[in-house]
Amino acid sequence: MSEPEAGHNWLKGCTCFRLRRTARRMTQVYDHHLAAVDLTLTQYSLLANLVRREPPSVHALAALMGMDRTTVTRTLKPLIGRGLLRLEAGADRRSRHIVVSPAGQALWDQAKPLWRAAQTEIETRLGPAETADLHRLLDQSFARLGEEHPEMLRP
Amino acid sequence: MSEPEAGHNWLKGCTCFRLRRTARRMTQVYDHHLAAVDLTLTQYSLLANLVRREPPSVHALAALMGMDRTTVTRTLKPLIGRGLLRLEAGADRRSRHIVVSPAGQALWDQAKPLWRAAQTEIETRLGPAETADLHRLLDQSFARLGEEHPEMLRP
DNA sequence: CGCATTTATGTGTATATACACCTTAATGCC
DNA sequence: GGCATTAAGGTGTATATACACATAAATGCG
Numbered sequence: 001m002s003e004p005e006a007g008h009n010w011l012k013g014c015t016c017f018r019l020r021r022t023a024r025r026m027t028q029v030y031d032h033h034l035a036a037v038d039l040t041l042t043q044y045s046l047l048a049n050l051v052r053r054e055p056p057s058v059h060a061l062a063a064l065m066g067m068d069r070t071t072v073t074r075t076l077k078p079l080i081g082r083g084l085l086r087l088e089a090g091a092d093r094r095s096r097h098i099v100v101s102p103a104g105q106a107l108w109d110q111a112k113p114l115w116r117a118a119q120t121e122i123e124t125r126l127g128p129a130e131t132a133d134l135h136r137l138l139d140q141s142f143a144r145l146g147e148e149h150p151e152m153l154r155p
Numbered sequence: 156m157s158e159p160e161a162g163h164n165w166l167k168g169c170t171c172f173r174l175r176r177t178a179r180r181m182t183q184v185y186d187h188h189l190a191a192v193d194l195t196l197t198q199y200s201l202l203a204n205l206v207r208r209e210p211p212s213v214h215a216l217a218a219l220m221g222m223d224r225t226t227v228t229r230t231l232k233p234l235i236g237r238g239l240l241r242l243e244a245g246a247d248r249r250s251r252h253i254v255v256s257p258a259g260q261a262l263w264d265q266a267k268p269l270w271r272a273a274q275t276e277i278e279t280r281l282g283p284a285e286t287a288d289l290h291r292l293l294d295q296s297f298a299r300l301g302e303e304h305p306e307m308l309r310p
Numbered sequence: 311c312g313c314a315t316t317t318a319t320g321t322g323t324a325t326a327t328a329c330a331c332c333t334t335a336a337t338g339c340c
Numbered sequence: 341g342g343c344a345t346t347a348a349g350g351t352g353t354a355t356a357t358a359c360a361c362a363t364a365a366a367t368g369c370g
Contacts, residue, residue, distance in 0.1 A: 010203045010267060010270065011200060011203035011204060013274060014196075014200065014203075014270070014274060015181065015274065015277050015278075015281075015286060015289065015290065016178070016181045016182060016184075016185045016196050016273075016277070017196070017200045017203075018289075018290055018293040018294060018297070019174070019177060019178045019181055019289075019293060020178050020182065020196070020197070020200075020326095021220065021221040021222075021293075021297055022174060022221075022293045022296050022297045022300070023171070023174045023175050023178045024221055024222060024326095024327075024328090025221055025297055025300040025301065026170065026171045026174055026296070026300055027171055027175065027327090027328095028328080029171075029300065030171045031328085040355070040356085041169075041171050041172070041175070042175070042355080042356065042357095043355090045166060045169065045172045045175075048165045048166035048169075048172075049166060057318075057319090058318075058319065058320095059317085059318060059319080065176065066176040066177075066179055066180060067176075067179060067356095067357080067358090068179075068357070068358050068359080069318085069319075069320095069358095070319085070320075070321085070357085070358065070359080071356070071357050071358060073319075073320065073321090074355085074356075074357080074358095075355075075356065075357085077355095078354085078355070090318095092317090092318080092365080092366070093318095093364085093365060093366085094317065094318040094319065094364065094365045094366070095317090095318055095319080095365095096318085096319075112165060115165065115169070118171075119168060119169060119170065122170050122171070123170075125296075125299045125300060126170075126295070126296050126299055130292060130295065130296070131170060133288070133292055134170065134173075134174075134292045134293075134296065135170065135173055137285060137288055137289045137292065138173040138174060138176075138177045138289075139173060140281070140285065141177050141181070141280075141281050141285070141289065142173070142176055142177045142180055144280045144281055145177070145180040145181060145184065145280060146180065175356095179356095179357075179358090182357090182358095183358080186358085195325070195326085197325080197326065197327095198325090212348075212349090213348075213349065213350095214347085214348060214349080222326095222327080222328090223327070223328050223329080224328095224348085224349075224350095225327085225328065225329080225349085225350075225351085226326070226327050226328060228349075228350065228351090229325085229326075229327080229328095229350095230325075230326065230327085232325095233324085233325070245348095247335080247336070247347095247348080248334085248335060248336085248348095249334065249335045249336070249347070249348040249349065250335095250347095250348055250349075251348085251349075
């Protein structure tokens with residue numbers, strides 16, 4: 001046979017391409033629902049990590065989100081500009097605590113049912129069993145990707 | 156029980172958050188491998204859709220990638236700037252064909268084993284069965300997200 | 311105490327992503 | 341043929357994302 005169509009495998013075999021492609025589409029669904037409160041899914045996720053919690057540092061929030069620290073800094077900017085969040089100096093004066101303002105809390109209360117509608121739409125489209133399987137696989141993958149790389153062991 | 160910790164569900168129950176979080180991490184793995192040829196995983200995916208194929212239009216490539224059309228335009232720019240691709244006018248003079256240059260083909264040949272190494276690392280970390288399950292669920296989800304929204308039916 | 315190191319953060323730069331809006335070319339209908 | 345409609349493409353603007361590099365504060369050790 002001599003590999004009849006090896007060329008296709010360079011894309012169809014790619015886990016990351018599939019992951020990103022599905023993430024693009026799914027993000028649009030959530031963003032369209034959340035547009036009514038002018039929040040993106042990423043901004044919603046940040047707020048979800050900030051309400052009902054001791055105000056975390058940028059570093060801690062980055063870990064919770066699985067984001068690069070500098071990405072968190074940039075992503076917080078529009079929310080701070082809208083007065084939904086503010087940064088407060090911590091006891092350790094290197095760090096900053098991220099505090100949700102009353103306006104932020106109010107917008108969060110408005111956003112919750114919109115997120116719920118988006119989430120319900122997704123579960124309806126994918127099916128309950130498939131959604132649960134997907135959650136399990138994504139969480140497991142995220143955890144395993146966070147483990148130390150063999151090539152990255154300390155010298 | 157009266158919902159002991161309802162607050163957590165606003166994030167932990169979110170399919171899109173999990174999807175994006177895992178995509179961020181996994182992208183870093185591929186990008187680090189592909190850095191040797193100065194390509195990102197997204198750029199690699201574009202090239203994979205362009206080699207060994209009749210040069211597609213921007214519109215067709217966007218459909219293959221599951222990307223917005225305008226995102227494809229922007230993402231092609233750095234590759235065109237490096238001389239890896241070029242745009243040619245089509246018979247239909249509204250459209251443009253995206254053609255891989257010899258330099259682009261040569262870089263593609265260099266990139267393939269690097270992608271392969273990244274993909275192998277992922278499959279090793281996640282496990283073969285989990286990787287296969289993930290592929291299936293992601294493809295199925297992408298397909299179902301592409302179906303017409305009930306709210307978006309034509310007037 | 312004093313300095314090297316570590317830790318927390320921010321900035322410059324570049325790509326990734328999509329929506330609203332605009333231009334141009336092909337199509338269809340009379 | 342002529343004009344309304346549709347289809348392909350690009351630009352302006354804004355967020356998302358991360359790496360390299362810079363800054364400032366806390367820590368640790370001699």
